[in-house]
Amino acid sequence: MDYQQCAEHLAGLYALAPAERVARRRNLPGLLDALGRPQDGLRGAMVIGTNGKGSTAAFAVSALSAAGERIGSMPSPHLQEPRERIRVDGRPIGRDAYAAAYREVLAVIGEHGLPVGAGAMCAAVAAAHFRQAGVTRVVAEASIGGRGAAVRFLDLDVKVVTGVGLDHAGVLGDTLGRIAAAKASAVRDGEHLVLGRLDPQAQAGVGEVLAERSGLTCWQVDREIRYADRPDGALDVSTPLGEHRALPCPLPGVHQHHNLALGLATAAALADRGHADLPSDRLLRPALAATRWPGRLELLTDARLDGWRGRVLLDGATNPQGVATVMPEIERLATAAPGAARGADTRAGADAPSTAVVFAAMRDKDVPEMLAPLPAPWPLVLTRTGSPDAAEPDALRTRLPAARRDRVHTAPDTASALRRAAELVGPGGLIVVFGSLRLVGESRTALGLAPA
Structure with a gap:
């Protein structure tokens, strides 16, 4: 073998x-x-x-x-x-x-x-x-x-x-x-x-x-x-x-x-x-x-996906406690100067959000509590990973409060979800990825990062 x-x-x-x-x-x-x-x-x-x-x-x-x-x-x-x-x-x-x-x-x-x-x-x-x-x-x-x-x-x-x-x-x-x-x-x-x-x-x-x-x-x-x-x-x-x-x-x-x-x-x-x-x-x-730990508030300042360039923040928060712990840092980074990649096209529409979230989770997770701390204006792209225990995007959507479903999108896999989020934020925007360590890993692979 x-x-x-x-x-x-x-x-x-x-x-x-x-x-x-x-x-x-x-x-x-x-x-x-x-x-x-x-x-x-x-x-x-x-x-x-x-x-x-x-x-x-x-x-x-x-x-x-x-x-x-x-x-x-x-x-x-x-x-x-x-x-x-x-x-x-x-x-x-x-x-x-x-x-x-x-x-x-x-x-x-x-x-x-x-x-x-x-x-x-x-x-x-x-x-x-x-x-x-x-x-x-x-x-x-x-x-x-x-x-x-x-x-x-x-x-x-x-x-x-x-x-x-x-x-x-x-x-x-x-x-x-x-x-x-x-x-x-x-x-x-x-x-x-x-x-x-x-x-x-x-x-x-x-x-x-x-x-x-x-x-x-x-x-x-x-x-x-x-x-x-x-x-x-x-x-x-x-x-x-x-x-x-x-x-x-x-x-x-x-x-x-x-x-x-x-x-x-x-x-x-x-x-x-x-x-x-x-x-x-x-x-x-x-x-x-020199300590590094990939996938935990890991900020990619010059991420690239197809023709898109911008920032991606990866975090392995997989439960409500974990999300609540890292959310202050996520919001701080989202409101900081974008630091768009050199030469990035910044012609995104005036009403385009600057931050979008890609989220996936296992079926047994408390999804409403995990997503409750997210700012309401941030669009949410729900997807699933290749894990056999992963929840389907539509099933995740039905578990959200009705008021949160307006800015929700679904995608069949991690790479598609990242592309949809890139479309939503435009060049130089921020994509936040969390909910599953498998999702973080698949995102790193889709973005061309080697295992670390």
Whole structure:
């Protein structure tokens, strides 16, 4: 199998019925055993939460890399290509390396009769690659929940809960407390837990789980972990292992200050367990400044699509809490000077909107709440991604309040939706893309961007 065939095989696993996915998840421990337990050589952190997981993990990788560690990471989901899920020092591995690890796992599955679902396959392939590449320090992002996440079986003994919101209620529970408990249940006796800022209900849910555990070390934002903004936009962060001054936060949005503090605390927790060293601030500052996380308030100032040139803002907000968090930054960018691409034709009609939104979501999302913060004048282009769980554009439209449907358009796929939005805003306008990380990935591909 070459890389493309591996990607197609993985896509088939994602298309499995939910019940089949759950049944196959039980085979992951046996598959890892049959592979020779590649997870035994790994030490690191599992990052869990409703929002902020990817950014927190990216900051943790930057901090650990600054200390000279060779760090593997496992984001979830990928945006454009499956190999994005396996990174070394923040960069996706090559296609050949991915295919080699995938073939190794697939051969063992066939030999031992241990079929798995997509999440388990991703975890097994990553573990196999890290063993082959000699990577022993890992930051892994959970997909949904905690107790059911495939990366839980990699036995990483630092757990991080970034935050809890109402999302995936049909799987995790219909209250913040239940969702928080489902996420925290990944924590085992004797481990180190790093907690973000939590709603009181979520805090209570986590507390119920932790009361059943023993020998834990627990650090939380606003208690053992603190951070403060400086007038120049930098941060001061303190953890039980020390204080760090004037740290840069290159990712846009004030919510990223919380994620940077959590990422640094994650690195400190690994150091506290003896799994890593912490760098000096002299090394830490440039490493953090170089942190990038595509698809999260990612502004393309000179985007091009066919003959259109303008700005595109991509964000992976996939639930009401996430949208509410990033909306102030989206509105700030929308009202800032357009900064149209050099030589762009600015002859758009006087009544053309300067901003339009492209939106897609999974069927189980609270679409009305996700779209409620949008300014009423912004036209909305509803579409669907290639995900088997994606909602149809017409179904999304019917879920909107009647008053919001006047400026709504539909398109059958992501590329068509971007073209329609470009027509609406005209040259130099702004297209905002959010609602689904799959949508963000498909948009990056349609705009000619390579995986990052």
